[in-house]
Amino acid sequence: MWALSEAGTGDLNSRVVIVGAGHAGGSAAAFLRQYGHVGPIVLIGDEPLLPYQRPPLSKAWLKGEADAESLQLKPDSWYEEAGVSLRLGGTVVSLNRGAKTVTLSSGEHLPYDYLILATGARARALPIPGADLAGVLALRSAADAEALKGALGPGKRLAVVGGGYVGLEAAASARALGGHVTIIEREPRVLARVACETLSNFFQDYHGARGVTFELNAGVAGFEGAEGHVTGVKLSDGQVVACDAALVGVGAIPNEELARDAGLDCTNGVVVDIEARTADPFVFAIGDVTHRPLPLYDRQFRLESVPNALEQAKQAAAAIAGRPMPPHEIPWFWSDQYDLKLQIAGLPFDADRQVVRGDVAAAKFAVFHLKGDLVQAVEAVNAPPEFMAGKQLIAKRTPVSIEKLANPTISMKEVAA
Amino acid sequence: MAKITYIEHDGTDHVIDVKPGLTVMEGAVKNNVPGIDADCGGACACATCHVYVDDAWLPKTGDKSAMEESMLDFAENVEPNSRLSCQIKVSDALDGLVVRLPESQH
Numbered sequence: 001m002w003a004l005s006e007a008g009t010g011d012l013n014s015r016v017v018i019v020g021a022g023h024a025g026g027s028a029a030a031f032l033r034q035y036g037h038v039g040p041i042v043l044i045g046d047e048p049l050l051p052y053q054r055p056p057l058s059k060a061w062l063k064g065e066a067d068a069e070s071l072q073l074k075p076d077s078w079y080e081e082a083g084v085s086l087r088l089g090g091t092v093v094s095l096n097r098g099a100k101t102v103t104l105s106s107g108e109h110l111p112y113d114y115l116i117l118a119t120g121a122r123a124r125a126l127p128i129p130g131a132d133l134a135g136v137l138a139l140r141s142a143a144d145a146e147a148l149k150g151a152l153g154p155g156k157r158l159a160v161v162g163g164g165y166v167g168l169e170a171a172a173s174a175r176a177l178g179g180h181v182t183i184i185e186r187e188p189r190v191l192a193r194v195a196c197e198t199l200s201n202f203f204q205d206y207h208g209a210r211g212v213t214f215e216l217n218a219g220v221a222g223f224e225g226a227e228g229h230v231t232g233v234k235l236s237d238g239q240v241v242a243c244d245a246a247l248v249g250v251g252a253i254p255n256e257e258l259a260r261d262a263g264l265d266c267t268n269g270v271v272v273d274i275e276a277r278t279a280d281p282f283v284f285a286i287g288d289v290t291h292r293p294l295p296l297y298d299r300q301f302r303l304e305s306v307p308n309a310l311e312q313a314k315q316a317a318a319a320i321a322g323r324p325m326p327p328h329e330i331p332w333f334w335s336d337q338y339d340l341k342l343q344i345a346g347l348p349f350d351a352d353r354q355v356v357r358g359d360v361a362a363a364k365f366a367v368f369h370l371k372g373d374l375v376q377a378v379e380a381v382n383a384p385p386e387f388m389a390g391k392q393l394i395a396k397r398t399p400v401s402i403e404k405l406a407n408p409t410i411s412m413k414e415v416a417a
Numbered sequence: 418m419a420k421i422t423y424i425e426h427d428g429t430d431h432v433i434d435v436k437p438g439l440t441v442m443e444g445a446v447k448n449n450v451p452g453i454d455a456d457c458g459g460a461c462a463c464a465t466c467h468v469y470v471d472d473a474w475l476p477k478t479g480d481k482s483a484m485e486e487s488m489l490d491f492a493e494n495v496e497p498n499s500r501l502s503c504q505i506k507v508s509d510a511l512d513g514l515v516v517r518l519p520e521s522q523h
Contacts, residue, residue: 034451053458075447082449307456307463334462341484343462384484388464388491412491 013039020118024287024309026051026073031317041084048089057145058169095262121252121288130223135230135245151245154178159233159243163190166249172337184215254289269302276315286312297349345391346377373399385412419512426520435507442466442503452518459503464492466502468516494519
């Protein structure tokens with residue numbers, strides 16, 4: 001069904017190799033087929049699993065509300081039907097751009113016409129004593145989530161190192177399962193790098209009211225253990241937070257080594273253009289591993305999100321299939337914790353003022369970040385209209401009335417009109 | 418299995434057997450129907466799984482939650498029969514369901 005046509009020269013017949021079978025890589029294969037690409041596609045992943053959704057790992061999956069099958073992007077049968085050839089449990093050890101081949105750990109050489117790097121990012125490890133004890137966990141993959149799930153339950157004590165989204169989501173799930181949670185954060189507030197102070201304080205209070213304890217301004221000196229298993233997290237001031245397991249969520253590092261070794265430009269991620277192409281016209285990079293242009297904000301940045309993975313998967317697939325580029329999207333993110341739905345659109349670059357709309361105490365509000373009277377970003381808690389309208393305002397670049405924006409009795413339709 | 422027909426904006430139709438318990442969105446995504454991206458995987462956070470439900474089927478697809486209502490309020494090309502397909506659970510009662518996809522998602 002997907003055999004090369006006799007002509008065999010068009011881009012739709014090209015041979016595409018995708019390195020990385022995560023959300024980005026799996027989606028690129030799917031979009032190529034949607035766009036009429038009929039040439040061979042090889043999808044290589046280092047995990048022994050078909051592409052799956054990672055966001056639920058810290059939420060529904062951890063709480064036992066989703067199973068492995070429901071997390072899969074496509075069912076097993078799709079790959080054969082779509083003619084996508086899989087190399088799961090294998091890694092690419094080298095890329096030869098001159099010969100247009102990649103070499104797998106098995107020794108197999110795969111030629112390509114177009115290469116898509118979708119190697120993602122890995123959890124940053126803490127180089128401190130005890131980090132290799134059993135029970136010191138990360139949360140990035142299904143295997144990680146499986147290990148963490150085993151450590152949660154009624155009365156179980158979880159120490160979370162790092163008050164970022166992964167840590168907060170896992171904390172909410174651990175509490176839902178009846179466990180005790182302490183979040184240890186180096187900065188004076190949680191979400192310090194990724195959210196404004198209003199949001200940080202709100203989330204800390206919300207978690208605190210649901211039994212999570214916090215150690216802020218706290219450095220971590222090491223992990224303590226007994227018989228090879230973690231028993232506590234030792235803080236810089238000497239205090240020990242006793243635990244049955246420790247989750248380290250202190251950011252991610254892009255898996256850019258393959259690209260860098262092949263001479264491609266990397267700066268906190270593989271540098272790509274607005275079509276997800278590297279400086280090599282036959283090599284694309286997509287998803288968490290990329291350092292990509294953000295035209296709206298006039299800068300390059302590395303994003304870690306599913307919408308980013310999908311947007312760039314579409315760009316690479318459209319470029320290879322010779323389709324018009326999809327429209328640029330506003331970066332956006334979401335997080336579910338307890339009964340809270342956090343939706344964020346845009347990034348607060350160059351913002352010079354914040355407008356809070358709604359009632360923080362009632363857990364229904366949004367923080368708008370503006371540059372003059374232009375909305376740069378919005379962080380919305382249980383406030384979908386603010387998120388949706390905010391996203392449109394960011395895209396349209398039309399000035400808003402600060403007075404109307406700050407007044408929740410005036411609808412977002414009117415504010416955005 | 419419930420037979421669901423997804424009709425793309427250009428008229429291309431996809432007839433798919435969807436397992437009860439999945440959502441109408443999942444039936445599309447797992448079968449690579451173009452036009453339903455479902456960025457958020459069904460968290461009702463993105464409105465990229467917008468569909469029009471054939472009028473005859475509207476009563477059977479259930480009511481919209483407040484969350485879905487307010488997401489749809491700001492989606493593009495919204496009609497009275499607009500739904501977010503991640504919020505419609507498939508059951509045997511939906512065997513034969515027809516949904517159309519909006520232009521804005523393609």
